[in-house]
Amino acid sequence: MDSIEPFKHPDGSWPVLESRGRNLLDDPDVQGFVVNSREITELREHEQELKRQNDQLEVIRSVVSHDLKNPLNVAKTTRDLAAEDFEDPDRREDVPEHLDRLGRALDRMDAIISDMLTMAQQGQRVAETEPVDLESTARAAWEMAGGDDATLDIADAPTIRADESRLQQLLENLFHNSTQHTESGVTVTVGTTAVVDTDDDTSVVGLYVEDDGPGIPEDEREKVFESGYSTAEEGSGFGLAIVEQIAKAHGWEVEITDPGGARENGDAPDTGIRVLLSGVQVA
Missing domain, CATH: 3.30.565.10 (Histidine kinase-like ATPase, C-terminal domain)
Known part of the structure; x- marks a missing residue:
């Protein structure tokens, strides 16, 4: 019989115990149940922190593969159009409009990257207030x-x-x-x-x-x-x-x-x- 449960300590905290029980009723020296327990609070906290980090990595992967890729594609396409129009004197007047669109795409990528970095930092526990x-x-x-x-x-x-x-x-x-x-x-x-x-x-x-x-x-x-x-x-x-x-x-x-x-x-x-x-x- 195995169990992992928190219990209330007299000091008000809730440490987590992992307990393992054995039926020794047939053992003439024991004739009862034996339960061994160990505190695993720190281990559980490490596991939760690892899960949080893995979740954040999954979010970043999703953003890089989708949200960040969209404005990147816009920037590349707009750059090519600006280069083509610059080579054609009849269309050179359209270049500033392409550059404005390129700037908006770059600003969008900058905002997404900043938010990702913020998320990576802000998930950390506040140690002192x-x-x-x-x-x-x-x-x-x-x-x-x-x-x-x-x-x-x-x-x-x-x-x-x-x-x-x-x-x-x-x-x-x-x-x-x-x-x-x-x-x-x-x-x-x-x-x-x-x-x-x-x-x-x-x-x-x-x-x-x-x-x-x-x-x-x-x-x-x-x-x-x-x-x-x-x-x-x-x-x-x-x-x-x-x-x-x-x-x-x-x-x-x-x-x-x-x-x-x-x-x-x-x-x-x-x-x-x-x-x-x-x-x-x-x-």
């Missing part, structure tokens, strides 16, 4: 990823414990996602839910980023965290996958819900989404 001013980090992220026609609203922003750089990366991806899928005029709100005290004497909140854009159908909300999933023509499909990886690296849970609050007439908002990060520790 520090007190982070949520409002200043959100404004720094907005400066990098906010749209020209969009508005940032800070509803409630306490000091939280996080890796500041990776938190900013998470917010940048959420802001970019909100502005990318809206033509203009979107309002993006950053806030937190009510403070909850936990059993280990810490206080946690839910950190949310919501917008009043077109929203996401409920039957697609689980898919948006899959690597490569995007409804935007120029999206890499890695934005929310990166958000989920950074959240999990902090030990947070992430989900998509309807926006909170209500309109002045009491009706719930009929557009937009809220990305909610649960389990964020207050500093």
Whole structure:
């Protein structure tokens, strides 16, 4: 009889034990069952990390073979057309248009490669956190990823414990996602839910980023965290996958819900989404 089960240690941790039992009822010296156990917590963690790395390699393979290949083909074709038109005086005026298209293809490849590198880094577990001013980090992220026609609203922003750089990366991806899928005029709100005290004497909140854009159908909300999933023509499909990886690296849970609050007439908002990060520790 073999089993692998976690058990609760008196110190509150949950180590994993591998146990093997033997029936020795027929042994006159024992006349009972013998169970040998060993702790394999570290081994299981290594196995999970190896699986995560293998999953990331599969994502990268998929992107290189498909998503990256598409703009590469566009770049090659456009380069050939530009070269042909340059040789023909009657068509030389079309060269700038080809070069613009070539530039867009190169920018697209650069964005995809950057996102892949970010995913490889952000999957790593956050070893240490520090007190982070949520409002200043959100404004720094907005400066990098906010749209020209969009508005940032800070509803409630306490000091939280996080890796500041990776938190900013998470917010940048959420802001970019909100502005990318809206033509203009979107309002993006950053806030937190009510403070909850936990059993280990810490206080946690839910950190949310919501917008009043077109929203996401409920039957697609689980898919948006899959690597490569995007409804935007120029999206890499890695934005929310990166958000989920950074959240999990902090030990947070992430989900998509309807926006909170209500309109002045009491009706719930009929557009937009809220990305909610649960389990964020207050500093």
